[in-house]
Amino acid sequence: MKILQLSDLHLPDSPERELFGRRPLTQLHAVVDDILAHHADAELCLLTGDLADSGADAAYAALAEALRPLPMRIQVLPGNHDRRAGLLRYFPNATCDNAGFLQTAIETPVGRFLLLDTLEAGAPWGSYCTERCRWLAEQLSTSTVPIWLAMHHPPFKVGIPSMDQYALLDATDFRATLLPHRARIRHLFFGHLHRPIGGSWMGIPISCTASPNHQVALDLHTLRGEAVPGCGEPAGYAVILINDEHTVVHHRMLNDDAPAFWL
Ligand SMILES: [Fe+2]
Numbered sequence: 103m104k105i106l107q108l109s110d111l112h113l114p115d116s117p118e119r120e121l122f123g124r125r126p127l128t129q130l131h132a133v134v135d136d137i138l139a140h141h142a143d144a145e146l147c148l149l150t151g152d153l154a155d156s157g158a159d160a161a162y163a164a165l166a167e168a169l170r171p172l173p174m175r176i177q178v179l180p181g182n183h184d185r186r187a188g189l190l191r192y193f194p195n196a197t198c199d200n201a202g203f204l205q206t207a208i209e210t211p212v213g214r215f216l217l218l219d220t221l222e223a224g225a226p227w228g229s230y231c232t233e234r235c236r237w238l239a240e241q242l243s244t245s246t247v248p249i250w251l252a253m254h255h256p257p258f259k260v261g262i263p264s265m266d267q268y269a270l271l272d273a274t275d276f277r278a279t280l281l282p283h284r285a286r287i288r289h290l291f292f293g294h295l296h297r298p299i300g301g302s303w304m305g306i307p308i309s310c311t312a313s314p315n316h317q318v319a320l321d322l323h324t325l326r327g328e329a330v331p332g333c334g335e336p337a338g339y340a341v342i343l344i345n346d347e348h349t350v351v352h353h354r355m356l357n358d359d360a361p362a363f364w365l
Contacts (some may be wrong), residue, residue: 103145103147103210103211103212103288103343103344103345104141104143104144104341104343104344105145105146105147105148105338105341105344106137106141106144106146106147106148106174106339106341106342106344107147107148107149107150107252107291107293107311107340107342108133108147108148108149108150108311108314108339108340108344109149109150109151109152109181109254109292109293109294109296109313109339110150110152110181110293110296110310110313110314110315110350111126111130111152111154111165111262111313111314112152112153112154112183112315113126113127113130113148113153113154113155113159113161113162113164113165113311113314114126114154114155114156114158114161114184115154115155115156115158115161116160117160117161117164121155122313122315122316122332123316123334124315124316124337125145126155126314126315127164127168129314129315129337129356130165130168131168131210131315132314132337132356132357133314133354133356134168134169134171134172134268135206136339136356137172137174137339138171138243140220140306140353141186141341142172142173142174144174144341145174145175145210145211146174146175146177146208146210146216147169147172147174147175147177148177148179148217148252149176149177149179149292150179150181150252150253150291150292150293150311151179151181151182151220151221151253151254151293151294152181152182152183152184152185152254152255152293153165153178153180153181153183153184153189153295154183154184154185154188154314155183155320156183157183157184157185157187157188158188159191159192161188162188162189162191162192162193163192164191166192168307175195175208177193177195177197177206177208177215177217178193178196178217178255179194179196179204179205179206179217179218179219179252179254180220180221180254180256181254181255181293181294182220182221182222182225182226182227182228182255182268182294183219183299184221186198186203186204186219186221187201189204192203195262196201197218198235199233199234199237201233201234201235201236201237203219203221203237203331204219204221205217205219205237205238205356207241209247209272212248212250212288212345213247213248213249213250213288214241214245214247214249214250215250215251215252216238216241216242216249216250216251216252217228217252217253218230218234218238218251218252218253219234220253220254220255220270221254222271226268226328227254227255227267227268227270227271228253228254228268228269228270228271228272228294229270229271230257230273230275230276231275232275233273235276235278235279237322238242238279238280239279240281241347242279242280242282243283245316246284246286248267248285248287248288249283249286249287249288250275250288250289251280251287251289251290251291251306252290252291252292252364253270253290253291253292254292254293254294255268255269255270255292255294256269256270256292256294256295256304256308256310257269257270257273257276257277257290257303257304258270258273258303258308260295260299260310261315261322262318262320262321262322263297263310263322263323263324263325263357264318264321264324264325264326264329264330264331265294265295265318265330267325268294269294277304280304280306281304284304284305284306284337287306287311288307288344288349289306289307289308290303290306290307290308290309291308291309291311291340291342291351292308292309292310293310293311294310295310295318296312296313296316296318297310297312297317297318297320297333297335297336298310298311298312298319298340298353300351307349308343309340309351311338311339311340311351311353312335312336312337312338312339312353313337313338314337314338314339314356315337316332316337317332317333317334317335317336318330318331318332318333318339319331319332319333319335320333321325336356336357336358337355337356337357338353338354338355338356339353339354339356340352340353340354341354
């Protein structure tokens with residue numbers, strides 16, 4: 103099974119506007135064109151939050167329109183820049199749990215994907231409260247198939263202090279909810295970091311993809327108030343190949359105008 107991960111598109115209120123030297127809507131069109139050319143056979147496209155820069159309906163409308171040519175199933179989850187109501191309006195297959203959080207469980211040939219809502223309205227960091235954990239516990243306990251997690255904020259620090267202050271604020275309950283099912287959890291996909299990242303957490307493989315627009319610098323030292331260091335590293339998205347034995351996360355980087363060649 104092939105799936106795609108797009109994250110942190112940050113489409114502005116006025117879709118024509120630039121953000122940090124690139125135009126997010128143009129970047130998104132480049133991603134869609136690249137997918138149509140090379141990965142139209144993917145079965146699922148996951149969008150892991152910060153889809154709009156400030157949660158405006160115009161951004162979600164532009165996003166839905168830009169994604170329309172894609173033939174695969176599209177699923178969204180919210181980031182700290184998003185508004186749940188806007189996502190629900192433009193992506194009707196997103197669903198809310200009983201407590202009103204935008205969390206969706208989807209069944210696939212490789213197992214159950216759980217798309218989590220870590221949004222704490224008005225805050226740049228994430229949270230995963232008792233009510234959200236209750237939904238997660240139910241999703242984990244009502245099936246015995248492999249589990250795939252997707253969320254915006256990572257539930258751990260990645261060593262970039264300016265972003266670590268905006269991770270999931272308190273992952274204690276989240277971790278405790280997952281722990282009994284850890285052996286069945288195949289992967290955790292996240293966004294928020296605007297960088298390609300891989301590794302593991304509690305023995306669970308993890309990965310993050312680059313943003314199609316602007317990247318966070320690999321600065322492991324500087325903490326300057328609320329500021330986050332950005333950089334002009336290539337934009338990208340992830341192409342993920344899954345079978346019974348392995349999960350391979352490819353990072354497709356864009357904005358490379360050099361001619362292709364054979365090695
Ligand atoms: Fe973001």
